[in-house]
Amino acid sequence: MSTTVEVMADAFKEAGTPFLVGHPGGESVELMEAARQRDMRFILMKQETAGAMLAATWGEITGAPGVCLSTRGPGAANMVNGVAHAALDRAPLIVLTDRYSHPAHEVGLRQRIDQVALYAPLVKWGTTVDARTIRQQLRRGMRTATAPAPGPVQFDIPQSETTKEATELLAEPSLLPNLLSPEPDDKALKPLTDRIRAARKPVLLAGLGVFWDQASEELVAVAEALGAPVLVTSKCKGAIPEDHPLRAGCIIGGLIERQLVMESDLIITVGLDAVELQPKAWPYTIPVVALSSTPSLDALVPSEIEVLGNLKLLLAKVAVLCGSGGNWGEKAAATFRTNVVNALNTPATGLSPQRAMEVARAVLPRDTVATCDAGASRLLVVQKWQSYGPREFLTSNGLGSMGYAVPGALGARLAHPNRPVVAFTGDGGFLMAVAELQTAVRENLPIIVIVLDDQQIGLIRVKQEIKGIPLHGVHVGGCDWEKIAQGFGAEGTTVDTENGLQDAIKIALKSGKTTVIGVRIDGSGYVDQFNALREL
Template sequence: MAEQTIAEAVAQELASAGVDRVFGLPGGEVLVLMEALRQRGIDYVLCRHEADAGIMAGVYGKLKGTAGVALTTLGPGAANLMLPLANAWLDREPLLAISADIPASWPPSHTHQRLPLHDIYRPVTKHVERMTPLNARSAVRRAVAATLAQPLGPSYLTLSAEDARLPAAEPVIPWQPPEPAPVGDPVSAAAELTQRLAQAERPLVLLGLGVRPANAPALRRWLESWKLPVAVTPKVKGLVDETAPNFVGVIGGMAIDDLMLQALEQADLLVGFGFDPVEVDKTWHARLPVLWALESANAAGELPRHDLLLADHGQLLEHLSRQDPPRAWGDPFAPIRAERLAIARGESRAPRRGLKPVEIVQALASVLPAETIVTTDVGSHKYLFGQFWPSRYPETFWMSNGLSGMGYGLPAAIGAKLARPGVPVLAALGDGGFSMNSHELETACRIGVPIIVVVIADQSYSLIRLAQESRGLPRHGVDFGPIDCVATARACGADAVRAGTPEEIAEAAQQALRADVPFVIEVPLHPDAYRDIV
């Protein structure tokens, strides 16, 4: 049997880790690795920008339960990885980024495309390593293990074109999935949590990024059995059914945040079950009484300094399920829930004329199945969908919220649809974000990914425009000319329509469900329509 090259060894290790797709842009320095991936049966998804490739990979990997891999060349290709790596670092997405680098044998005087890549990415990754003939196999294993260890996050590997062709010196050993790190005692955690709840008059359970989707069924049973009011942060929408009577709302700076802050202030105990403040744009979590029920550190390795219950959530929920609730709490947040639902129905806080933002959500939700995966970009529409989209199932709502980086929504939808081809995927974008990477619609067409894209076109960075207005500043640098999203979509090979009423939006969504190509729905909206909601 011929000796494996490093490129072939890397491809074998990735395949053994369950990687079946790699996202990226080619470069001469990674062609040998790309060929090794092809021969190993790993699909290469050609994207239009490295940042988009990384976002697709992170979402794809998380939905598939393995590391999502992005592959780029050196220099500018590697530099474009900052956005997806930073996003994965703060938003817990299992991204393994691999780039080419300058060969170690080249003299230091050769500075063309030479960047201190390891130094640049080490602060925002869990593992950084250069692959060589002596460590290529184990480097991939260390990177994958770090990426998949809780909290999930990014790793970064480099491989020079010179080393890729050399023989791999490490022996082939059977693949072993990484073992989860042990955590604290679930028995004492359950006892402490029960005692604190028994003393509370108005408890509110806050679910966050630290809850693994696999624990959603047990979590739902506990909350329903004990009749505990619950709220979620946006990236775990769907862990609980948001149409259930005990659901209070979405916290973390989404629409009607003032109302959600009222609920937090009224609570006398906040149970932070997997709650990670990385999604919160205010500091109430440092002031209000939070009991932290975590099974790992939060994003960036942070742990609360007090009131911490560290235990495996599955085991903790098992112990809680064996107990009766320590008391009854009634429905302390009923007025807040009622006001939130009235706003969601468009009965208050809505513009007096024109299309209401909540009507866009209502129209789409009335047509799309409950299992639809929704991704959002960043802007006023993110706040809108984050609060009012009625998520029913885990892993069906995706946004960049720890980093809050624009350009996330469209590539995230492509990654999600590749991972879950059997369910509809809706990307909710603004026209500002759409203009950043609408070219990835060509990618979606080329690889056969019929996503649905709604573009709310207000010809403005409306969230910043409202911030200017609230601070008494003149409007400046926030408005732009119209972008013909329909023409742009068609130029990329997608289908597209313009819809201006709730009925037209619902009809367009029905068309999109039947389409076999990406389908864009442009919805014109005046930017002032978001006022009083976001």
């Protein structure tokens, strides 16, 4: 008979996640040992939030739920922001929290909080582990975490249950379901295909659901069949290669994409999740049809037809049934790209953030995986960095949390051990996760961290300036990036020119070591860029 923690470790490994990550407590040691005996890695993080973000990023990229853990009380409370990221950025995640044994939990006060209640608003399901039901709990948890829309599931683990024998199931279902999706029927799709065929200028708006059904190739096929330009959310960058002539750019919830969308006569949303959009009223009266694997419950996008099904199969069928469309897409996409470039090309004294991004994209290899922090620079990174494949650009968008880029990059490095990984972050966001540089070095997970240093919390400075409020409480500055990096055993340098940045990236690629490149930038153009691209 296997113990509870042995059954749990077996399940995590079977689901495709060969490691645990986090900051453990005393109640975790039996699970850690069970994992070690199964050749599963344990990655010790310096912050529980960073551990959850790393594990969530692994889940996003691989589809296998990442597994993060914390001690009871302060550890569980500190991990909340990382779990919130998994919830709002739709990442499959198994959240493990230590807990006192049943008797102590009922009478103890110190370090005791109701952890199931704490996480309840953030997780798709939460449960307290019991050795008699753990096998079924794991099956429900894994299926819940990975089912569209993916998200976190919490297991509260009492010390008293960890080494008990886990009850066997008489008839044990598979850990993850073996689903069969029948091919869509031509006749059933007729209302949709008739509507699409009647359009002369359709535009595609693609979101995360494209990745959930691994339907990137089919999205491109539909765009080519219709001759339609494609806008994607920031979480969906790379669903259409960003050097494809029909790729327009990213939806950022602002003014500039409206020029393109308003030229269309039909909006086709594909896998669009409302959490990816700005929380404001839908700005278009143009007819909308929606293709998705899950029904829209938020009523934000006013679609006249909503077709549900596996997007890989559904898009493939639409491409066949609605081929030989118009040819307006390439010109419309090119015009949009030019408009974005012109809006971002604001004057600067010294190195501008937009030019820094252009240099980074020119030097880093095509297959580089990029992560991006929240903040003023994110607007530029989303628009300027080009990704050429699914899940090659990773960011916190639904939650929009600072401190994501570095742990996200570590998750990407675990998923892609042989590809370059770069983290784009502002100075403020980097300082929130700076301790994980030690994790990168200690765990041999080399990443390149490009810190866009304007010595301010740039996004708040932008909002103060736009609202006519004097700058106050937003200054950072005074950081020696080289010494900070070296203190953690990483490489570090500071640059303020294009050539300096270019050389620093080349050296980092050649060294294969975790490297921090502090890039002194002039962020004075942020206000004009924000005014041109989006509403605040």
